[in-house]
Amino acid sequence: MxxxxxxxxxxxxxxxxxxxxxxxxxxxxxxxxxxxxxxxxxxxxxxxxxxxxxxxxxxxxxxxxxxxxxxxxxxxxxxxxxxxxxSPTVAFEPLLSTQTWKVAASDYATAALVWPSLGPMRRLAPNTRLALLSKYPTDLAHDLENGRLDLALHIRDEAPPKLRQRSLVHERYVLAGRCDHPALASRLSLKAFCKLEHAVMSPNGAGFVGSTDQALAAKGLERRVVLSVPNFNSLLSALAHSDLVAVVPERLVRDEPALLVQEPPLSIPGFEMLMLWPERVHRDPAHMWLRELIASNVPGTPNPQV
Incomplete structure (x- = not known):
């Protein structure tokens, strides 16, 4: 030595x-x-x-x-x-645990991936606590590696490298508007779709262009985007209280009685949601339990992990 x-x-x-x-x-x-x-x-x-x-x-x-x-x-x-x-490896006992987990999740990830596991978490580990935080991709790896976060739920396209990951869902887009929207009573043509007033979710603020606009531009078309909001909760509320329509992830509106949903009149690429965590907790029994709880309560969850 x-x-x-x-x-x-x-x-x-x-x-x-x-x-x-x-x-x-x-x-x-x-x-x-x-x-x-x-x-x-x-x-x-x-x-x-x-x-x-x-x-x-x-x-x-x-x-x-x-x-x-x-x-x-x-x-x-x-x-x-x-x-x-x-650190000795000890079995994780959910009923006895007083763990506080810190999970980074957007409002979409919260609704589609976290809420389905909240009931089982409260039943199986009643003394634990869950803190949900919003984080940008540039912060994720740093905060996961330094213990400020335990887990992150994020899209594959923006996932920081060198983190462990597990694919949770492949999401698709649908067109949504209020349940009695006159334009959505029948299937929209692409021309009618472009003439409607649209709303978009822009997490970085004040953006009026998304993947739908890119798909339209490839066909030499454009739509009328008149409202930009910072999260999906605001977007769905705007749809329910106006004649605006929006292209949204299907899981957010699948069981929403206030909204009418149909296939958009053009193909729009979806996205893949990942569960991300650092190497430091990969073999931690409590963390393994949390990951499996979330993954097992998302319908259609694939199994590959890296």
């Missing part, structure tokens, strides 16, 4: 891992539940021990040196392996 390992305090490696992840002393101290001066002192010891600044002041916090960047991946893997080796 090298002399450097004999002199090394494992707590320093945990601090370095947090600093490389957060690139900010205050946030790293909060994550480690330590005082900021303590983290600064430990960073100083690491710099002396490794003979490198490791992180330097930057425009928005601290930036890792080349040595710091080289250390980040191997250090994260080593700490995860050590934690796994030292």
């Amino acid at each position: 090298s002399n450097s390992l004999h002199r090394l305090d494992l707590n320093l490696l945990v601090t370095l891992d947090a600093m490389l992840a957060e690139q900010n002393v205050t946030r790293a101290a909060r994550l480690l539940n330590l005082a900021q001066p303590t983290v600064s002192l430990q960073l100083g010891r690491l710099r002396e021990m490794l003979n490198d600044p490791l992180l330097l002041p930057g425009p928005r916090g601290m930036l890792p040196t080349e040595r710091g960047r080289e250390l980040r991946g191997p250090l994260r893997e080593a700490l995860a392996a050590l934690e796994g080796a030292l």
Whole structure:
């Protein structure tokens, strides 16, 4: 064993891992539940021990040196392996668990994938808690790897790489409007479809173009989009209280009595929803139970995992 390992305090490696992840002393101290001066002192010891600044002041916090960047991946893997080796594997007992799970899910993923498992979760694990959060793809991998999230439900096209994943549903689009909408009494032609006033869901705000517009553009056509809302709940409410129509995921309106649903008059590509999680919890019994609970309560769930 090298002399450097004999002199090394494992707590320093945990601090370095947090600093490389957060690139900010205050946030790293909060994550480690330590005082900021303590983290600064430990960073100083690491710099002396490794003979490198490791992180330097930057425009928005601290930036890792080349040595710091080289250390980040191997250090994260080593700490995860050590934690796994030292943590005894115990069977998860849902009835006794007081676990709080943090799951990232859009309003679509919540309605289509989380709500079906909520009843079984409350019955089988009555003392657990579930926190649902909205997260953008750029935040997902970071928050999953650092424990701020336990699980994420997201579309395949925007799934961050290097995360474990399981396919849950392949979703298709339908056309929806209020139940007594005069234009939806019979099957719409493509020309009539384009003349109607449409609403769209734009999660990033104020967008008026979606996959439907791309499919129309390929045919040299366009529709009239007059309303943009930030989530599907608002979209469905707008449809129920107006003459607007919208192209929406089928699972959101399959059993909605206030809305009339029909096939859109053109082919619109659907999307695939994934369950995403980090390597650190892949073999954790509690996490495995949660994943299986959600997957088993989604109708038509495929089995492949990677």
